[in-house]
Amino acid sequence: MKWKLTGRYLLSVVLIVVIVIIMNIFVLIWLNIQQLKLNGPLLHSEDNSAVSFVRSFAGQIRVSPSGISMTDQGKAELQNKQAWLQVLDEDGKVLYGYDVPEKAKTKYTPMDIIQTYKYVEEETLSTVFIGEKAGADYRYSYLIGTKDRNLQRYVLTYDYRVIGRTIRLGILVVIAVDGFVALCIAYIFSKRLTRPLHALINGIKQLAHKNYHVYYESKGVYKEVFHNINVLSQNLQAGEQERKKLDQMKEEWIGNISHDIKTPLASIQGYAEMMKDKDYQFSIEEMREYAEIIESKSLYLRDVIEDLNLSTRLKNKKMxxxxxxxxxxxxxxxxxxxxxxxxxxxxxxxxxxxxxxxxxxxxxxxxxxxxxxxxxxxxxxxxxxxxxxxxxxxxxxxxxxxxxxxxxxxxxxxxxxxxxxxxxxxxxxxxxxxxxxxxxxxxxxxxxxxxxxxxxxxxxxxxxxxxxxxxxxxxxxxxx
The missing domain is CATH 3.30.565.10 (Histidine kinase-like ATPase, C-terminal domain)
Structure with a gap:
């Protein structure tokens, strides 16, 4: 039973750890799903794909002495991406455009380019990516904007100290939540394991208060303990019945021996009073007869007392x-x-x-x-x-x-x-x-x-x- 009980507690601990780990995994999966629902799949994969597309689009732009143009394939790709194109010179002036929104700027200052890249343009409502096209002796910048709402850019600024505090707080929250969940699960398991102990304690209390009619079904990990409690209860019941029977016998024996002692005492007392009374005159023969009776009764009482003394010494093994x-x-x-x-x-x-x-x-x-x-x-x-x-x-x-x-x-x-x-x-x-x-x-x-x-x-x-x-x-x- 000892190994069964130890194994049951170890299994409970392992189950608690496993359940907490599984719960953490499910929470992480749920958070990831919620993030994907809020930001869309383009936040990670499509964003990277858009940057690659913009950088590789330089191959679709043609620079010649007569001016700047774009291949038919490039136009098709822009239409497929719901995008537009502007090519700028070093001064930010637009040299070429394709499917450009009406409110788009025709000249960009360096600050305009930065704002356009970081934020969604209010005039065009587009997310803009920047690329570079190298000519024979000149380098051009180009802007590709898309009106696709699934494709957005976020610029983050953060302080390492704040992130550190946030991570520590998050770890403490996770530990607190996991600890609370572990305590709840441990309480459930311990309640299940200790419920039989309460029954055993109650049974022992009943036996201590001389209520020997205690019986439990022998089952579970405490099967042997319940069986021994039942055996103890039966033995105590039998002992109690035997004690009551012995007490009754003792009372009857005391009554019998008291009667047996009173009878010779009454004779001794009676004859002694007669012999003491001055109004009676006894002959020598009568005196001897009474004395013989008194002696006989006295010897009987002596035998009874010796029996009691001998029985006590033998019982206590002091003989x-x-x-x-x-x-x-x-x-x-x-x-x-x-x-x-x-x-x-x-x-x-x-x-x-x-x-x-x-x-x-x-x-x-x-x-x-x-x-x-x-x-x-x-x-x-x-x-x-x-x-x-x-x-x-x-x-x-x-x-x-x-x-x-x-x-x-x-x-x-x-x-x-x-x-x-x-x-x-x-x-x-x-x-x-x-x-x-x-x-x-x-x-x-x-x-x-x-x-x-x-x-x-x-x-x-x-x-x-x-x-x-x-x-x-x-x-x-x-x-x-």
Whole structure:
């Protein structure tokens, strides 16, 4: 596009120069035509021809002792030219005449000859040319006058300084006129070239004011720019829709977590007020029961706060991994055992299997335990008690795979893409589900921090399978 735009500007400049030159040529031709119309063609060609005719006419004049005469050919030529002839001696006296007008002079002084030559004679209304005829021992002058109006003589007198000023003024006028014409033509071309730029600037302003419904037809020299503006507009529209959806999810999540926090706080506050009231007398067993409830609710609040803190640190990549070489099989097996030892999940059907008894890998054991526990916990709280949960560990090449699979309710297709998003809670949440709602997002970020990835496949009423892939050799990128 850059070369197209440059070429278009260069072509405009060349066209402006060519058009100005052509206009100057047409003006010169027009002036020449007007001059020819005013002065006639004899001004240049015929004038020269008349002078030659007068000078050569001396051959038609005969000088003899008996006097001066003229040949028949000379007479015919004079008649053809509508001219007359006078031959003068050295004193200006007319010695011979042919077809001379009645008012013509018979004797000419030197001043009369000059006036007759320079100007049209008022008496004869003729343009007069002067020639010379040489005799044996005498030289004669002769006048040839013509009444042809197309043949006239102009005597010019001029001052070089005035001509110089006139030429300079003419050059300035020509430059000014050509400049004005060039500016007009350049304005027309630039208007045509810059019109799309105004549309582009307006489109960018619309995008800057968050009006993302901008579309232009991709054509012309700015085709690629218009296309990129359209793509940007579409991306901004999609981003705006995604932002609104995320804001809505965030508001819902804040409402849910606020409710989840208010419930244990209400219990803690209620039992604390009861224990503080002097009107009530509690037994040791009751005090211990209330204290246990307060402790349980406090631990729940602590877990929620830790989730929020951990999620923020993982999101901002400020979490430093404390890696150690651990047996990942034993780590996952202990997670399953600890889950079954929890009285809340003691009756759940959770099986563990592995391809090898020992698979050593460098990981942050605490974070990996948290990630796998979240997956098992979600399989429990999102399904009924009869659902079977399979937890497995295997080694494949340079990767370790941890799989958590169940045969429960499954996840809808439109929810699969969002289960790892922050603030998202699925629709299959059971009564046991409590907490921040950040569990799956935390799992995803922990695995990503170890250089791995998480994949999920699910089918409604058939179950869900979530796999974690961890590379055995992975060098952590430290952030300053």
């Amino acid at each position: 430093m991994l404390n890696k150690k070489n651990v047996n990942i099989v034993g780590l996952v097996r202990n997670i399953v055992i600890d889950t079954l030892n929890d009285a809340r999940y003691a009756n759940r059907n959770i099986d563990f299997h592995c391809s090898n008894e020992v698979i050593n890998i460098d990981v942050d054991g605490i974070l990996i335990r948290r990630a796998v526990s979240n997956l098992i916990y979600n399989a429990i709280v999102h399904n009924d008690e009869q659902v079977a949960i399979q937890v497995g560990v295997k080694k494949s090449g340079l990767d370790v795979w941890i799989c958590v699979q169940d045969n429960g309710k499954g996840i809808r297709e439109d929810e699969l893409e969002r289960i790892f998003d922050r603030y998202y809670r699925g629709t299959n949440t059971g009564e046991l589900h409590k907490g921040s709602g950040l569990g799956m997002a935390i799992t995803h970020d922990i695995v990503k921090a170890h250089g791995g990835d998480v994949s999920v496949t699910s089918e409604l009423h058939q179950g869900t399978r979530i796999e974690i892939r961890l590379p055995i050799f992975f060098k952590e990128e430290r952030n300053s």
